[in-house]
Amino acid sequence: MNTRKPTLAVVGATGAVGSVMLQILSQRQDVWGEIRLVASARSAGKVLQVRGEDVVVQELTAEVFDGVDVAMFDVPDEVSAQWAPVAVERGAVAVDNSGAFRMDPEVPLVVPEVNPAQVRNRPKGIISNPNCTTLTMMDALGALHAGWGLKELVVASYQAASGAGQPGVDRLYDELEVVAGHREVGQHTGDVRASVADKLGDDSPFPAPLALNVVPWAGSLKDGGWSSEELKVRNESRKILGIPDLKVSATCVRVPVVTTHSLAVHAVFEKPLTVDAARQALIEAPSVVVLDDPEAGEWPTPADVVGTDPTWVGRLRQALDFPNTIDLFVCGDNLRKGAALNTAQIAELVAAELTAG
Amino acid sequence: MNTRKPTLAVVGATGAVGSVMLQILSQRQDVWGEIRLVASARSAGKVLQVRGEDVVVQELTAEVFDGVDVAMFDVPDEVSAQWAPVAVERGAVAVDNSGAFRMDPEVPLVVPEVNPAQVRNRPKGIISNPNCTTLTMMDALGALHAGWGLKELVVASYQAASGAGQPGVDRLYDELEVVAGHREVGQHTGDVRASVADKLGDDSPFPAPLALNVVPWAGSLKDGGWSSEELKVRNESRKILGIPDLKVSATCVRVPVVTTHSLAVHAVFEKPLTVDAARQALIEAPSVVVLDDPEAGEWPTPADVVGTDPTWVGRLRQALDFPNTIDLFVCGDNLRKGAALNTAQIAELVAAELTAG
Numbered sequence: 001m002n003t004r005k006p007t008l009a010v011v012g013a014t015g016a017v018g019s020v021m022l023q024i025l026s027q028r029q030d031v032w033g034e035i036r037l038v039a040s041a042r043s044a045g046k047v048l049q050v051r052g053e054d055v056v057v058q059e060l061t062a063e064v065f066d067g068v069d070v071a072m073f074d075v076p077d078e079v080s081a082q083w084a085p086v087a088v089e090r091g092a093v094a095v096d097n098s099g100a101f102r103m104d105p106e107v108p109l110v111v112p113e114v115n116p117a118q119v120r121n122r123p124k125g126i127i128s129n130p131n132c133t134t135l136t137m138m139d140a141l142g143a144l145h146a147g148w149g150l151k152e153l154v155v156a157s158y159q160a161a162s163g164a165g166q167p168g169v170d171r172l173y174d175e176l177e178v179v180a181g182h183r184e185v186g187q188h189t190g191d192v193r194a195s196v197a198d199k200l201g202d203d204s205p206f207p208a209p210l211a212l213n214v215v216p217w218a219g220s221l222k223d224g225g226w227s228s229e230e231l232k233v234r235n236e237s238r239k240i241l242g243i244p245d246l247k248v249s250a251t252c253v254r255v256p257v258v259t260t261h262s263l264a265v266h267a268v269f270e271k272p273l274t275v276d277a278a279r280q281a282l283i284e285a286p287s288v289v290v291l292d293d294p295e296a297g298e299w300p301t302p303a304d305v306v307g308t309d310p311t312w313v314g315r316l317r318q319a320l321d322f323p324n325t326i327d328l329f330v331c332g333d334n335l336r337k338g339a340a341l342n343t344a345q346i347a348e349l350v351a352a353e354l355t356a357g
Numbered sequence: 358m359n360t361r362k363p364t365l366a367v368v369g370a371t372g373a374v375g376s377v378m379l380q381i382l383s384q385r386q387d388v389w390g391e392i393r394l395v396a397s398a399r400s401a402g403k404v405l406q407v408r409g410e411d412v413v414v415q416e417l418t419a420e421v422f423d424g425v426d427v428a429m430f431d432v433p434d435e436v437s438a439q440w441a442p443v444a445v446e447r448g449a450v451a452v453d454n455s456g457a458f459r460m461d462p463e464v465p466l467v468v469p470e471v472n473p474a475q476v477r478n479r480p481k482g483i484i485s486n487p488n489c490t491t492l493t494m495m496d497a498l499g500a501l502h503a504g505w506g507l508k509e510l511v512v513a514s515y516q517a518a519s520g521a522g523q524p525g526v527d528r529l530y531d532e533l534e535v536v537a538g539h540r541e542v543g544q545h546t547g548d549v550r551a552s553v554a555d556k557l558g559d560d561s562p563f564p565a566p567l568a569l570n571v572v573p574w575a576g577s578l579k580d581g582g583w584s585s586e587e588l589k590v591r592n593e594s595r596k597i598l599g600i601p602d603l604k605v606s607a608t609c610v611r612v613p614v615v616t617t618h619s620l621a622v623h624a625v626f627e628k629p630l631t632v633d634a635a636r637q638a639l640i641e642a643p644s645v646v647v648l649d650d651p652e653a654g655e656w657p658t659p660a661d662v663v664g665t666d667p668t669w670v671g672r673l674r675q676a677l678d679f680p681n682t683i684d685l686f687v688c689g690d691n692l693r694k695g696a697a698l699n700t701a702q703i704a705e706l707v708a709a710e711l712t713a714g
Contacts, residue, residue, distance in 0.1 A: 152679075156513030156621035158571045158610065173540050176569075180537030183530050186615030192660035212533075213660040214515045214612055214619055216672050216686040221651045225632070225674045234677065247678035251621035251686060253515065255571055256613050258543030262571055264513035264608035266623075275582070294578045303549035303570040315573050317582045320591065321604035322509075329573040329608060 005033035006069035013037035016166040017074040021340040022050045031351045065090035070347045088125035095346045097129040109239045112345040113286045114142035119349045132338030134236040136261045137330045139311040143285035149270030152247040158255045158262040164205040175211035186212040215254040260302035261334040268325045275318040300331035362390035363426035363708045370394035373523040374431040378697040379407045388708045422447035427704045445482035452703045454486040466596045469702040470643045471499035476706045489695030491593040493618045494687045496668040500642035506627030509604040515612045515619040521562040532568035543569040572611040617659035618691040625682045632675040657688035
C-alpha cells in the first residue's frame with residue numbers, strides 16, 4: 001500500500017464551479033496531499049483558500065502538471081480539449097467537466113453512484129464528468145433503472161443561471177436589480193427586454209432577458225432545431241445508464257434561479273412498478289433524498305436545495321394513462337452534484353485506486 | 358334580425374382577470390350595448406373605465422342580472438357555483454371562468470378556435486371557459502389534432518404568478534424587492550425562504566418563495582399526489598379536443614414570471630407527421646403565431662408574449678426516438694387568451710347568436 005497522498009490539480013479554480021470545488025475539497029475527507037490551483041494567465045497569482053490554507057493560483061502550463069496524480073478541469077470545451085491530454089502526458093489522470101470528451105467511446109462518463117467501475121476503463125487517461133442537467137437526474141434514474149429497466153424519458157428542465165458560469169449569475173443579479181421596484185415591468189410586451197437592455201446592454205450570457213422570464217434555450221443549435229443541451233441529456237443519459245436505445249425527448253429551459261437545476265421527468269419502464277416501490281427504491285438509493293408530502297407542502301425547490309449534495313426527488317406520481325410510468329420532479333445543485341461534487345467523487349475514486357496500488 | 362345590442366355583465370370586474378377584461382372589451386369590435394360591472398360589496402361603488410367611459414361597479418345581487426343577456430364570471434369557484442345559476446334564472450347566459458362547471462357534462466367547455474359549435478350546447482345556460490394552463494396550448498394542439506389525431510401528451514408548465522390573481526402578482530413583486538441587491542441570496546440553502554419570510558411573512562398565495570425559485574405545485578392535492586392543476590390539464594384537454602381517451606401526464610410548476618404561461622409539450626399523434634407539415638398547420642391556424650428560428654435566437658418567451666392575444670409556438674422539433682411525435686414550446690398570456698380574451702370570445706359567439714336570433 002502506497003501511503004503518499006496523491007497530488008491534485010484544480011484547473012479553472014477561479015470560476016463558478018471552481019469556487020464551489022474549493023469549498024467541497026475543504027469539506028470532504030482529506031485524501032489529497034498537495035492541492036495545486038491552476039487558472040489562465042489572467043488569474044495567476046491570485047490567492048485562494050482551500051482546506052483553510054492560502055494557495056497561490058498558478059498559470060496553466062504543461063509544467064504545472066509535473067508530479068500531479070489527478071487533474072480536474074472546470075474550463076471551456078476548447079481549453080479541456082487542448083490541456084487534458086497535456087496533463088495525461090505529464091502523468092496525471094484527467095477528470096474533465098467540459099463537453100470535450102464526454103461522448104468519446106474511449107472516455108468513460110461517470111456518476112459514482114451509478115457506474116463507478118467505469119472509472120478504470122480509461123484508455124486515454126481521461127474520465128469525463130457529465131453535463132449538469134443530465135447529472136441532476138442520474139442518481140434517481142439509476143436507482144429506478146436498476147429495479148425496473150428504464151425505457152423512455154420525457155424531460156423538461158428548469159435550469160439555473162449559474163449553469164452559464166459566474167457571468168450568468170452576475171447577469172441575473174444585475175437584471176433583478178433593474179426590474180425590482182418597477183411594478184409595471186413584466187406586464188407589457190417587451191418591457192423587460194427594453195428596461196434590461198437600456199440599463200445593462202445586450203451583452204449577456206443568455207440569449208434573452210432572464211429576470212421575470214424563462215428562456216427555452218441553452219447551448220448551441222444542432223440538427224433538427226435541437227439545442228446542444230437537449231442532445232447532451234439524451235446522449236449522456238444513454239451512456240451513463242448503459243442503455244444505448246433509451247428513448248429521450250428533452251426540452252431545456254433557463255429560469256431566473258441562481259443555482260440548482262430542476263427537472264420534470266416522465267419515466268417509462270420495462271417492468272410494472274408502483275409509485276410506492278419506486279419511492280422505496282429512491283429512499284434506499286445513495287445520495288438521493290425523497291421529499292414528497294404535498295399535503296404538508298413538501299417537495300424540493302431550488303431555494304431549499306441549493307448548497308446541498310444530494311439529488312432531491314418529489315412529486316412522485318403514478319402516470320394515470322401510461323403503463324409502467326412514473327412522473328417526478330427532481331432538484332440538484334448544479335454546481336455541486338451537477339459539477340464540482342461529482343468531479344471530486346470521481347477524483348476520489350482514482351485517488352483510492354492510486355493509493356491502493 | 359334583432360338590432361338591439363345585448364347587455365353584458367362582468368362579474369369580478371376588479372380582479373386581475375377583470376382588469377384585463379376591461380381593456381379587452383375596450384379594444385375589440387363593439388358588440389355590446391350596456392356593460393354592467395359587478396363585484397363584491399367591498400368593491401361596489403368603485404369607478405372603472407371601460408370603452409373610454411367611467412362605469413360605477415355594482416354589488417353582486419340577483420337583481421343586478423335583470424336585463425342582462427350575457428354574464429361573465431371571473432370569480433372563485435364557490436362564487437360562480439352560487440351566482441352563475443342566479444344569472445341564468447334572471448335570463449342571462451353565463452360564461453364562467455371558474456372551475457365550478459368545467460367538467461359538468463351539461464356545460465360545454467369552449468375554445469372558439471377549436472370547438473365553437475359547443476357554445477349552443479348549453480342545457481344549463483352556462484358555458485365554461487377552460488383553465489389558463491390548458492388554454493395555453495389548445496389553439497396549437499387543436500390545429501395539430503385536426504391534421505394528425507392527437508394520442509398522447511406529456512406537458513411541463515412554467516406558470517406565471519398572475520395565475521394566482523392580483524395577490525400573486527403583488528407577492529412576486531414584493532419578493533423581488535426583498536431579494537434584489539443582495540448578491541448572496543439564492544446561493545445558500547434556505548436563504549431566499551428566510552429573507553422573504555423575515556420581510557414579508559409567510560402569508561403568500563404561493564406555498565414557497567417564488568423569487569429566485571420555481572415551485573412544483575399549483576392548486577390543491579388530489580388522489581395519487583396529483584395537483585388539481587395537473588388534472589385540469591388532462592381532463593379539460595380531453596373535453597375540449599373531444600378525445601376522451603387522450604393520454605396525458607402534466608407537471609405544473611410556478612415560475613417567477615408576472616404574466617404568460619409557458620408549456621414544454623411532447624405530443625404524440627396517430628398519423629405520421631413531419632415537423633415541416635406541423636409548422637405549416639400551425640402557421641395556418643387562427644390565433645397561433647409560429648416564432649421558431651433558433652439560429653436567429655427566435656422562440657417565444659413570456660417577456661415578449663405578455664400583452665398579446667395569440668398562442669406563440671416555437672422550438673418545434675421532430676422527436677428523435679418517438680414515432681409520430683413533435684416536441685414544442687408554447688407561450689400564451691394567461692390573463693388574455695388564458696382567461697379574459699377566451700371568455701370575451703365565447704361571449705361574442707353568444708352575442709352573435711342572440712343578435713341573429
